[in-house]
Amino acid sequence: MGSGGLRGQKKKSDTKEDVQSPAPAAPSSKPTSEPVVLTAVGASDASSNETSTTASSSKTGIVFDERMKLHFAAKKHPERPERLDAIIDLLRAEGILDKCILCKSRSVTDNELCLAHSNKHMETVSESVQKSIDREADVYFTNDTYCNKDSATVARMSAGCLIELTERVVRGELSNGFAIIRPPGHHAEREKVMGFCLYNNVAIASLVATEKLAVHRVLVVDWDVHHGNGTQQILDAMNNVLYFSVHRHEDKKFYPGTGSIDEVGSAKGFSVNVPWAEKGYGDAEYLWAFHKVLLPIAREFDPDLVIISAGFDCAAGDPVGGMNVSVECFGKLTQLVRDTQREKKVVMALEGGYNTEVISKATLTCVKTLLGEEWKNDDCPLEDEVAPSARQTVKDVIWTQSQYWKNLKQQLVTDLRLQLELSHGSCVLLSNKGNMRSGQDQFPGLENSFACPSSG
Numbered sequence: 001m002g003s004g005g006l007r008g009q010k011k012k013s014d015t016k017e018d019v020q021s022p023a024p025a026a027p028s029s030k031p032t033s034e035p036v037v038l039t040a041v042g043a044s045d046a047s048s049n050e051t052s053t054t055a056s057s058s059k060t061g062i063v064f065d066e067r068m069k070l071h072f073a074a075k076k077h078p079e080r081p082e083r084l085d086a087i088i089d090l091l092r093a094e095g096i097l098d099k100c101i102l103c104k105s106r107s108v109t110d111n112e113l114c115l116a117h118s119n120k121h122m123e124t125v126s127e128s129v130q131k132s133i134d135r136e137a138d139v140y141f142t143n144d145t146y147c148n149k150d151s152a153t154v155a156r157m158s159a160g161c162l163i164e165l166t167e168r169v170v171r172g173e174l175s176n177g178f179a180i181i182r183p184p185g186h187h188a189e190r191e192k193v194m195g196f197c198l199y200n201n202v203a204i205a206s207l208v209a210t211e212k213l214a215v216h217r218v219l220v221v222d223w224d225v226h227h228g229n230g231t232q233q234i235l236d237a238m239n240n241v242l243y244f245s246v247h248r249h250e251d252k253k254f255y256p257g258t259g260s261i262d263e264v265g266s267a268k269g270f271s272v273n274v275p276w277a278e279k280g281y282g283d284a285e286y287l288w289a290f291h292k293v294l295l296p297i298a299r300e301f302d303p304d305l306v307i308i309s310a311g312f313d314c315a316a317g318d319p320v321g322g323m324n325v326s327v328e329c330f331g332k333l334t335q336l337v338r339d340t341q342r343e344k345k346v347v348m349a350l351e352g353g354y355n356t357e358v359i360s361k362a363t364l365t366c367v368k369t370l371l372g373e374e375w376k377n378d379d380c381p382l383e384d385e386v387a388p389s390a391r392q393t394v395k396d397v398i399w400t401q402s403q404y405w406k407n408l409k410q411q412l413v414t415d416l417r418l419q420l421e422l423s424h425g426s427c428v429l430l431s432n433k434g435n436m437r438s439g440q441d442q443f444p445g446l447e448n449s450f451a452c453p454s455s456g
């Protein structure tokens, strides 16, 4: 186990609001407040053409609460209660809820909330709720983030449910689980509500895991189409929580504008950003980023727990994201992440995703994977299957992060050597030891480590 804990002071990241406006969506309906009835237990025996089922003893937890639907906007808004309904309805219709262990919901405590947010932030949320009650209408923190009379309670429940699931997975009572929660959290900063997010569910759960549950290393994987500026900011100084995000960026033009390659965190290399330069990317680009960047780093970091910020707004058909990831690909990404650690402790949290049909199918796919379904064809794609601009982004990420991660440095050396051999036929790689594979520490400056006799 490596050493954990804070390294340096936390600092605010450079954020930019409202670069990209969300697309309009169906009107919100007033929800019921009836709590969900909890049922139980079992392991998966489902199968499909693209997956196979192993003899799994996986105890997969699900947590949600109907009361999370009490947070809604009076006017049309993409982050709406129907998102929750659609997911639960499909899981129930497919018999998946009966195969999972449904966990009790709970609210985050003040002590837990304080791990990620300031008192001032909590006061801001409370004051907005009071304004909403006084005006008998919802109010807006920003032009896209609303608050009604129940929002603070619901946001506390959203964070609390993820913590409950995380605790049970860490204790070994569950193998893994999916928190079907809202509002989402990854844009919420230490002192800032933004991007539909009030409290940062994943950052709070990560800090509870490391500081309350003695988990040594947590890997946070965020595949929401937007960069998780809040998660990155809150976890910035941690060297026992690694934040990886793959997101649409377009040179800071896409909301929230953060998540550039050079944002590596105060704890150098513990923020890893893959910022896509274009929209329209799909399975090949995401699998490429996972195989080339995430998996080598994850193998070296060796996490004891993975928390996935599962935003499905990068999926094909989402009205906001503009990406083209298939529903099946989310199962493959879940599988790849799960298999990076021995104990396969994976906790997933719903973030964005605004096409209710797509997010329900994507969640179903992920939960089936947690239950033990195995996906085929999750290998690294061939180079020519991946958009050149995406390959370039990944190349640049590898170059930057190879300063901090030996596995990436090794990959870089191997790739450069192959390129040189292809270009010049008989190039040699020089090192102090003359052994490329065992001498990785001997390459302080990779660009100076090559000599090619034929090129002079």
Ligand SMILES: [Zn+2]
Residues within 6 Å of the ligand: 224, 225, 226, 311, 313, 351, 352, 353
């Ligand atoms: Zn998003």
